[in-house]
Amino acid sequence: MQLMKTSAEISRSERWEHFKCRTGAFRDKYLVAPGLYALGEPDENADVLISANYKLSFDALRQELKGLSLWILVLDTKGINVWCAAGKGTFGTDELVRRIGEAGLDEVVRHRRLMVPQLGAVGVNAAEVRRRTGFKVSFGPVRASDIPSYMRAGYKKTSEMSTIRFKMMDRLVLTPMEMNPVLKKYPWFAAGILLLFGLQREGILFSSAWDEGLPFLLLGLAAMVAGAFITPVLLPFIPFRSFSIKGLITGFVMVFLASLVPVITRSQDDALLRAATFLFFPAVSSYIALQFTGSTTYTGMSGVKKELRIGVPLYIGAAAVSLLLLVAFKLGDWGIL
């Protein structure tokens, strides 16, 4: 059995790594080695905490344990956080049982208690762990910061400790990874817009592509910001529970405000283009906002399925009608219609 040492201190370079990880620079590779770690000077009576091998999770745990001496058993969750990994089963009963055996935990400690993060309960069956290893699982608090007071209280959780929150700061740190994927798709949107507006009877003209396309490139950015940033951050303040409706509202408001900016205003003179604008961009915002359901702490699968059943046909319809309006505008522009 290999024993590793760790501490409650987070170094400056690690803080920089955390920032980069949050913004998606090396998200998939931020790992710690699975196995048993000693934090401080734990003895045979010290508590055993279970964690995941996503370094952001492991660091979030250990930085809350200043002044304590305990064991941390890190499961191999392929670099995924506890909750997500528990949903997949990698943070699960089998892996926990295997790691207990591999670390020789029954010889490291005399007691038979394990503290599993509460969100790990999605993958860990406490009764089965006890049957297979003799260790009794207590599901600790949701947040690592509550662990010291949970231990002081004799392993008793308040309802506050067992409830997941989703405050503005919690939501804000998630927005870079909401923006990231949509920004990657933006060049395709931009290319399509420039092509459509560059297309003239004389051929593809760069000047008209840029002049007429620019307002729509900006509106595209506005819709992305509405769906991937404003909706998540202002989530509880936007009316309705449905994420697609929330995104539709922020998208609509954003397009309206953007239309007041001179460079965009001039694209709104034509009724067809204006209709397409107010149809297409709020729909884009709505679709992007719906993706945020995957990152929240309170949305469930049945609800998302319901939103998609109603939403997806509407999104396809909105995109199709917008395209028709644009084609009608082009035909009118060319004097055909």
Add this chain to the structure above:
Amino acid sequence: MKYLADVTTLEYDIGKCTGCRRCVEVCPHGVFAMEDKRAAITDRDKCMECGACALNCESGAIAVDSGVGCAAAIITGMLTGSEPTCGCDSNDDSGSCC
């Protein structure tokens, strides 16, 4: 914050409850509370179908169709006809992760 009303698949049979409190201990939204030595549902609409309660209910009193709530994963699942899984563990750029 609450998500859509009346969509959760959470089923609870109070007759099978042994009062072990595990569901109260694991639910991150306080859906269960103890009443007269048995668990009772406080607010069904708070349920996010994570499945922790059902997995840890030894008497089988709780059932829920749990799964990931990622829209991207569910769309992919709808298109390919497979169970939705999020792209968190692959190296693709699907972005948002549960």
